[in-house]
Amino acid sequence: MSATGTINAGYLETLLAGQPQLPTSPLAWLNALRAEAVDRVGVLTVPTLRDEEWRFTDISQLTKMPFHPVRTTISLQAADIERFYIEEATTRLVFIDGVYAPQLSSGIADSDVTVVNLEAGFAAHAAKIEPYLGRLTEFRDNVFAALNTAFLHDAALVVVPRDIAVTVPVHLLFIAMQKDVVSYPRCLLLAESGSAVTVIEDYVSLQEDAYFTNAVAEIALLDNARVNHIRVQREGAKAFHIANCAVSLARASNYQSVSVAFGARISRYNLNVQLAEEAECAVDGLALISGRQLADTHTCIDHAKPHAVSHQMHKCIVGGGAHAVFNGKIMVRQGAQRTDSRQSSRNLLLTNKAHVDTKPQLEIFADDVKCTHGATIGQLDSEEVFYLQSRGLSDTAARNMLTYAFGAEIIERIPISSLKCQLEQTVLEQTATQL
Amino acid sequence: MIYPDSKIVLEVRGLCATVNGTEILKGLDLTVRRGEVHAIMGPNGSGKSTFSKILAGHSAYEVTGGSVMFEGQNLFDLAPEERARAGVFLAFQYPIEIPGVINSQFLRLTYNTVQTHRGKEELDPLEFDDYVREKMKLLEMSPDFLERSVNEGFSGGEKKRNEILQMAMLDPRLAILDETDSGLDIDALRIVANGVNQLANKDNAIVLVTHYQRLLNYIVPDYVHVMEAGRIIKTGGKELALELESRGYDWVGVEHKAVAGAVA
Numbered sequence: 001m002s003a004t005g006t007i008n009a010g011y012l013e014t015l016l017a018g019q020p021q022l023p024t025s026p027l028a029w030l031n032a033l034r035a036e037a038v039d040r041v042g043v044l045t046v047p048t049l050r051d052e053e054w055r056f057t058d059i060s061q062l063t064k065m066p067f068h069p070v071r072t073t074i075s076l077q078a079a080d081i082e083r084f085y086i087e088e089a090t091t092r093l094v095f096i097d098g099v100y101a102p103q104l105s106s107g108i109a110d111s112d113v114t115v116v117n118l119e120a121g122f123a124a125h126a127a128k129i130e131p132y133l134g135r136l137t138e139f140r141d142n143v144f145a146a147l148n149t150a151f152l153h154d155a156a157l158v159v160v161p162r163d164i165a166v167t168v169p170v171h172l173l174f175i176a177m178q179k180d181v182v183s184y185p186r187c188l189l190l191a192e193s194g195s196a197v198t199v200i201e202d203y204v205s206l207q208e209d210a211y212f213t214n215a216v217a218e219i220a221l222l223d224n225a226r227v228n229h230i231r232v233q234r235e236g237a238k239a240f241h242i243a244n245c246a247v248s249l250a251r252a253s254n255y256q257s258v259s260v261a262f263g264a265r266i267s268r269y270n271l272n273v274q275l276a277e278e279a280e281c282a283v284d285g286l287a288l289i290s291g292r293q294l295a296d297t298h299t300c301i302d303h304a305k306p307h308a309v310s311h312q313m314h315k316c317i318v319g320g321g322a323h324a325v326f327n328g329k330i331m332v333r334q335g336a337q338r339t340d341s342r343q344s345s346r347n348l349l350l351t352n353k354a355h356v357d358t359k360p361q362l363e364i365f366a367d368d369v370k371c372t373h374g375a376t377i378g379q380l381d382s383e384e385v386f387y388l389q390s391r392g393l394s395d396t397a398a399r400n401m402l403t404y405a406f407g408a409e410i411i412e413r414i415p416i417s418s419l420k421c422q423l424e425q426t427v428l429e430q431t432a433t434q435l
Numbered sequence: 436m437i438y439p440d441s442k443i444v445l446e447v448r449g450l451c452a453t454v455n456g457t458e459i460l461k462g463l464d465l466t467v468r469r470g471e472v473h474a475i476m477g478p479n480g481s482g483k484s485t486f487s488k489i490l491a492g493h494s495a496y497e498v499t500g501g502s503v504m505f506e507g508q509n510l511f512d513l514a515p516e517e518r519a520r521a522g523v524f525l526a527f528q529y530p531i532e533i534p535g536v537i538n539s540q541f542l543r544l545t546y547n548t549v550q551t552h553r554g555k556e557e558l559d560p561l562e563f564d565d566y567v568r569e570k571m572k573l574l575e576m577s578p579d580f581l582e583r584s585v586n587e588g589f590s591g592g593e594k595k596r597n598e599i600l601q602m603a604m605l606d607p608r609l610a611i612l613d614e615t616d617s618g619l620d621i622d623a624l625r626i627v628a629n630g631v632n633q634l635a636n637k638d639n640a641i642v643l644v645t646h647y648q649r650l651l652n653y654i655v656p657d658y659v660h661v662m663e664a665g666r667i668i669k670t671g672g673k674e675l676a677l678e679l680e681s682r683g684y685d686w687v688g689v690e691h692k693a694v695a696g697a698v699a
């Protein structure tokens with residue numbers, strides 16, 4: 001075994017150290033799932049730059065950090081976290097270092113919708129969730145998803161029954177509190193036929209030390225369901241954030257997602273979306289980073305069946321000596337005729353040291369399809385800067401306004417106005433401090 | 436209008452400038468006083484837009500000689516935004532599109548920035564909205580344009596109107612309108628010209644760059660200048676524009692050479 005392999009093994013063992021203490025679940029299949037995940041962790045290794053999927057993102061530092069599973073839980077008061085609240089989203093589940101915090105949460109479980117910590121949903125929904133939990137995500141080949149699944153205990157569970165449209169957005173708030181801790185946030189969203197819901201998956205921090213968030217989200221849309229998924233990654237400056245999200249769209253369902261990444265020293269988001277017939281998705285993203293940050297987004301949109309539509313716009317604003325990575329795979333499988341897929345990757349470099357690697361990847365095995373993609377990398381347009389200056393704005397204000405506008409195009413797509421304002425403010429502040 | 440003893444707004448002496456090493460302006464002289472309307476005409480490529488953009492402070496052009504005084508101070512000491520705040524306004528020949536920057540936000544920020552620098556009150560979003568709508572009425576512009584990105588997808592004429600709207604908001608001391616009439620239909624020309632006339636007063640000055648007498652029927656110039664090869668080679672009253680319209684530019688060049696030859 002190579003030296004890296006040995007380091008990996010030891011590292012993964014440390015990470016697994018707390019796992020045996022997890023309480024046994026009343027559900028046999030869930031215990032089996034965890035056991036299988038533990039086995040997989042034993043076989044898999046931490047990816048390196050030699051892995052094609054990780055060739056731009058060096059996470060060797062991660063394996064050198066003394067991260068350990070959460071040992072003690074910290075309790076917080078509502079006042080400590082109120083600033084993260086989203087006005088419209090009164091249904092809220094809060095997790096501190098991955099551990100459910102019932103006293104801060106305002107879930108619901110009635111005939112219209114279930115928003116609870118996983119085990120509270122077993123009685124009513126165990127059979128319903130079994131086909132999806134740990135099944136949408138390919139944890140068998142993914143060491144981080146496997147680790148998360150090995151620790152599967154507390155998790156946000158959202159179940160929207162048939163034909164119910166939930167009007168109040170659901171806020172899933174994951175707060176990082178302790179240094180050196182690795183946490184395993186987990187979400188499962190099941191939108192049954194004809195239902196509709198908006199979910200905000202939100203990663204925040206109340207600390208500036210190093211920690212590791214290893215998250216998994218699974219989202220199943222049954223026939224005609226509609227899901228708005230807003231993902232906000234605003235982790236601490238020294239954090240590591242690795243997340244896997246798997247979305248499955250049944251016939252004629254509609255998935256709209258906006259994901260923004262502002263935080264973390266190193267972040268990686270893998271999003272896999274699989275579309276059935278006539279399904280539609282819009283998958284948009286914005287990474288706004290500076291300093292020594294690295295933000296890597298890997299998406300795979302899988303047109304498995306005919307007549308599906310996917311639109312994707314991914315933007316990166318890269319300042320300082322930061323590094324953004326975008327890998328956008330579009331898979332059109334044999335027989336997926338009349339696929340309509342549009343992808344665009346647009347990148348703005350604010351300094352000479354900023355760096356971006358963008359790679360659209362089209363794999364098309366059907367002939368009657370419409371697929372377009374494009375990527376641009378550029379700096380601010382000097383004619384645009386001059387135009388604004390000629391109207392009285394300083395060079396800085398002009399650049400700020402243009403940078404903001406570049407990012408706002410994605411933020412605008414968030415259908416929750418207070419969150420939109422909050423994030424627009426963040427973009428403004430971040431661009432202002434960088435220029 | 437020409438006012439006796441009016442103060443000089445702009446004084447250009449022997450201005451020479453290059454772009455990418457090519458000399459474009461070759462000793463340009465022009466004096467503009469408060470209250471006056473000047474028209475600059477001249478063949479394509481003679482340097483009219485170059486001159487306009489140099490006044491606004493575009494960095495692509497290198498000034499290699501001469502001087503420009505604006506309201507008694509050296510214009511070249513001022514950054515582009517300082518010129519705008521001091522009252523220089525250029526309506527661009529080709530206004531660029533700025534996707535993502537919402538027109539209303541852009542107008543409000545520029546207005547408030549300029550107001551602040553002039554020691555005047557800013558307007559809050561509601562007050563500003565009233566104010567900008569009033570100015571838009573003057574130009575018969577639909578308020579819908581406020582919610583769109585700056586110039587994005589605007590027709591040629593709509594862009595020109597948006598330029599004059601900005602002029603109306605920023606209340607310049609010296610407005611240079613570079614071919615604002617090009618691309619305007621007959622009604623739009625009348626509306627925009629009326630707008631400009633309403634903005635003109637005894638304290639400001641307007642320099643119109645145009646190819647057509649048509650505009651000058653609406654905005655009557657006090658002086659008409661002919662620019663050729665980077666210089667103003669003839670200056671006359673409004674009747675000069677009519678003469679240019681019927682005779683073209685060639686004779687002006689011939690006459691200029693003859694005079695220059697006689698002097699030499």
Ligand SMILES: Nc1ncnc2c1ncn2[C@@H]1O[C@H](COP(=O)(O)OP(=O)(O)OP(=O)(O)O)[C@@H](O)[C@H]1O
Nearest residue numbers: 454455459478479480481482483484485486495528
């Ligand atoms: N950035 C540039 N690089 C190279 N040449 C330039 C540049 N800008 C202007 N020029 C040249 O300078 C000359 C003057 O151009 P300018 O746009 O000032 O002319 P103009 O009088 O405004 O013409 P028009 O009536 O067609 O608008 C032209 O020959 C033009 O090609």
Ligand SMILES: [Mg+2]
Nearest residue numbers: 483484485528
């Ligand atoms: Mg021109």
